[in-house]
Amino acid sequence: MEGLKLTSLSGKARTMVEAGPLRFGAGFAVIAGPCSVESEDQLMTIARAVKAAGADALRGGAFKPRTSPYAFQGLGLKALKVLDKARRETGLPVVTEVLDPRDVSWVSEFVDILQVGARNMQNFSLLKEVGKGYRPVLLKRGMHSTLEEWLNSAEYVLSAGNPRVILCERGIRTFEVYTRNTLDLSAVPAVRELSHLPVIVDPTHGTGRVSLIEPMSMAAAAAGADGLIVEVHHNPGEALSDKAQALLPEAFGTLVGKVRAIRACREGLEGGIQ
Amino acid sequence: MTLIDIRKKIDEADFEILKLIEERMEWALRTRRLKNTAADPERENDVLENAAGAGLSLLRAEFNRGLFERIISEAKHLEDEHRLLVGFQGEHGAFSEEAVRTYFPGQVAVPHSEFEDVFRGIGEGDLDYGVVPVENTLGGAVTRINELLLQTALHVVGEVKVRVRHCLLAQPGTDPKDIKTVYSHPQALAQCQSFLRRNNLEPRPFYDTAGAARMLFREKPRAAAAIAGELCANLYHLEVIKAGIEDRDANITRFLVLSREPLKERGDKCSVVFTAAHEAGSLYRVLRIFAEAGINLTRIESYPWAPDPSGYAFFLDFRGTPDDPVVAGAMDRLKETVRTARLLGCYKEALS
Numbered sequence: 001m002e003g004l005k006l007t008s009l010s011g012k013a014r015t016m017v018e019a020g021p022l023r024f025g026a027g028f029a030v031i032a033g034p035c036s037v038e039s040e041d042q043l044m045t046i047a048r049a050v051k052a053a054g055a056d057a058l059r060g061g062a063f064k065p066r067t068s069p070y071a072f073q074g075l076g077l078k079a080l081k082v083l084d085k086a087r088r089e090t091g092l093p094v095v096t097e098v099l100d101p102r103d104v105s106w107v108s109e110f111v112d113i114l115q116v117g118a119r120n121m122q123n124f125s126l127l128k129e130v131g132k133g134y135r136p137v138l139l140k141r142g143m144h145s146t147l148e149e150w151l152n153s154a155e156y157v158l159s160a161g162n163p164r165v166i167l168c169e170r171g172i173r174t175f176e177v178y179t180r181n182t183l184d185l186s187a188v189p190a191v192r193e194l195s196h197l198p199v200i201v202d203p204t205h206g207t208g209r210v211s212l213i214e215p216m217s218m219a220a221a222a223a224g225a226d227g228l229i230v231e232v233h234h235n236p237g238e239a240l241s242d243k244a245q246a247l248l249p250e251a252f253g254t255l256v257g258k259v260r261a262i263r264a265c266r267e268g269l270e271g272g273i274q
Numbered sequence: 275m276t277l278i279d280i281r282k283k284i285d286e287a288d289f290e291i292l293k294l295i296e297e298r299m300e301w302a303l304r305t306r307r308l309k310n311t312a313a314d315p316e317r318e319n320d321v322l323e324n325a326a327g328a329g330l331s332l333l334r335a336e337f338n339r340g341l342f343e344r345i346i347s348e349a350k351h352l353e354d355e356h357r358l359l360v361g362f363q364g365e366h367g368a369f370s371e372e373a374v375r376t377y378f379p380g381q382v383a384v385p386h387s388e389f390e391d392v393f394r395g396i397g398e399g400d401l402d403y404g405v406v407p408v409e410n411t412l413g414g415a416v417t418r419i420n421e422l423l424l425q426t427a428l429h430v431v432g433e434v435k436v437r438v439r440h441c442l443l444a445q446p447g448t449d450p451k452d453i454k455t456v457y458s459h460p461q462a463l464a465q466c467q468s469f470l471r472r473n474n475l476e477p478r479p480f481y482d483t484a485g486a487a488r489m490l491f492r493e494k495p496r497a498a499a500a501i502a503g504e505l506c507a508n509l510y511h512l513e514v515i516k517a518g519i520e521d522r523d524a525n526i527t528r529f530l531v532l533s534r535e536p537l538k539e540r541g542d543k544c545s546v547v548f549t550a551a552h553e554a555g556s557l558y559r560v561l562r563i564f565a566e567a568g569i570n571l572t573r574i575e576s577y578p579w580a581p582d583p584s585g586y587a588f589f590l591d592f593r594g595t596p597d598d599p600v601v602a603g604a605m606d607r608l609k610e611t612v613r614t615a616r617l618l619g620c621y622k623e624a625l626s
Contacts, residue, residue: 076449077449077450077515100451102451103450103451105472105473105474106450106451106473108472109469109472109473109516110516134472
C-alpha cells in the first residue's frame with residue numbers, strides 16, 4: 001500500500017498505546033459499557049459491574065450518531081460529567097465517541113480515549129482535529145471501507161501529530177442481513193501484517209446479535225486481536241439505544257474468562273505475541 | 275416564545291426574587307448595632323405603606339402588604355437568632371466567603387468591597403469578626419493585608435485554610451463549544467492557563483472571581499463563561515461546566531480571623547509583627563532568640579515599613595502560646611532587641 005508513511009509496519013516497532021493504566025498492544029484489553037450514557041445511576045451501575053467482571057476500560061456514548069434525527073441523540077455534556085465521575089470512582093479509563101471537531105478539546109477534558117466512529121471514519125476535519133489532540137484515538141473501520149482507506153484515515157491522525165491510534169474492526173456491509181454487519185475478522189491479521197498499530201474488535205456492532213458476541217469474541221482473540229469493545233447493559237430491554245445487542249454483565253463476565261483463556265492459549269502456541 | 279422559554283424566564287425571575295429577599299435580610303441583620311430591639315413598629319409601618327403604594331400595574335396593594343408582612347416577620351425572626359456577622363472582602367461567592375463558611379458555619383458572611391472596610395467594620399463594632407487572606411501557596415503574600423495588619427489594633431483569633439478549586443461556570447444548558455471568552459480575576463486566569471489554552475478560550479480579566487460569576491448572571495453575555503469557586507454556581511444560578519480546572523492542585527489560601535478582642539481560650543500558634551533597626555545582624559539576633567528557645571517558626575515575611583522607608587517590618591508566625599514561660603521569655607527578649615514588636619494574636623492552628 002502506497003502513502004502510508006507513518007501507519008505502515010515496514011520495519012517499524014509495534015506501537016503500544018497507553019491510556020491511563022491501560023496499554024493497547026501489550027496484553028488483551030477489554031472495553032465494556034453501555035451504548036449510551038442514559039443517567040448517572042445507569043452508568044455507575046454498569047461501570048461497577050463491568051469492572052467486577054474483568055473489564056479494563058469503560059465505554060459509554062455521550063453523542064450518538066443515530067440513523068434517524070428523531071432517535072435519542074445522547075446527553076452531551078451531562079453524559080461527559082457522568083463518565084468523568086465513573087472514571088474517578090472505578091479507575092477505569094473511559095472511551096467515548098466524538099462527532100463534531102469543535103467538541104474534541106472538550107470531550108478530551110472528561111474522558112481518556114476519543115472514539116472516531118465508523119460513520120466518521122472519513123470525516124477528515126474530525127481526523128485532523130483528534131490528530132492535533134492529546135488523547136489516544138480509537139478509530140473504527142467504516143462500514144463500507146477497505147483496509148487501505150481505513151489505514152489512510154489512521155495516517156491522517158498520525159500525520160497531524162498524534163501517534164496514539166488504536167484501530168477497531170466493527171463489521172462491514174455485505175448482502176447478508178441475518179447479522180447487522182459482517183464481522184471481518186480477516187482484517188485483524190491483515191492489519192497486523194500492514195501496520196504497527198494495535199487493532200481491537202467490536203463483536204457487538206459486528207454481529208448485532210447477542211448470541212454471536214461470545215463466539216466472535218473468542219475468534220477475535222484467536223485471530224490475534226489486541227482487545228475487544230463490547231456493549232454491556234444491566235437492563236438491555238430498557239436501553240435507549242441498541243437494546244437488541246447488549247450483553248448482561250453476567251454473560252460479559254463469562255465472555256471475559258473465555259477470551260482470556262483463548263489469548264493465553266494463543267500466546268502458548270506462538271511462544272508469546274510478537 | 276414556547277412554554278419552555280417562558281418557564282425559563284419565570285425560573286430566572288423566581289431566583290432573582292429570592293436573591294433580593296436574601297440581600298434584604300442581610301441588610302436587616304446589619305442594622306443590629308444601630309437599634310435595641312428587632313421590632314420597630316414605626317419603620318415597619320413605613321415599609322408596608324411603601325410596598326402597598328408601589329403603584330405597579332399587576333400587584334394589588336393588599337398583596338404587597340401581605341408579602342412584606344411575611345418578609346418583615348422573617349427578618350425579625352432572623353435578627354432574634356443573634357447570628358455572628360463576619361466580614362469578608364469580595365462579592366458573595368468569593369473564596370473568602372468559603373473561608374467564612376468553613377470557620378463560622380451557620381453565621382452571616384457579609385461582603386465588603388475593600389479590605390479596609392472589613393477592618394473598619396470590626397473596629398467600629400458593625401461586624402463581630404472578619405476573615406482576610408494572608409498568603410496563597412501559588413501567589414505568595416497578600417501585600418495589602420500585611421500593610422493593614424501593621425496599622426491595626428485588631429487581634430488575630432484564628433486561621434483557616436481553603437483549597438482554591440476553580441470551576442468553569444456558564445449559563446445552565448450552555449454547550450461548551452459555544453464558549454469563546456472567560457472572565458475572572460487575573461490570578462485565577464493565570465492559574466488555569468493551560469485549561470484555557472487547551473480549549474482555545476480567550477481570558478478576560480475581571481476585578482473578582484465571584485464578581486465575574488455575578489456579571490454572567492446579571493448581564494448574560496453571549497459565548498462567555500467565568501472562572502470562580504463552586505459556591506458561585508448556586509449563588510448565581512450557573513452550571514459547573516468543569517470543576518478543578520487549575521493547572522496545579524496545591525493551591526491553598528490561608529486566611530486570618532480578626533476580632534476586636536484577643537482570643538480567650540488557649541491557642542497554640544502566634545503571629546507577631548516587629549520592625550528591626552537597619553543594621554547588620556538585626557534579623558539574625560531575632561531569629562537566634564527563637565532558635566535558642568526551641569520555638570518552631572512557620573512563616574517569616576518582610577514588608578517595607580511606611581514610617582521609615584529604609585526600614586522593614588517582619589511578620590513572624592510560630593508554634594506556641596505566651597502562657598508558656600519559654601514563649602513569654604522569647605517575646606520579652608524580642609521586645610528588647612527590636613524597635614517595635616506586637617503580638618497580633620495567639621490562636622488555634624488550622625489543620626492542613
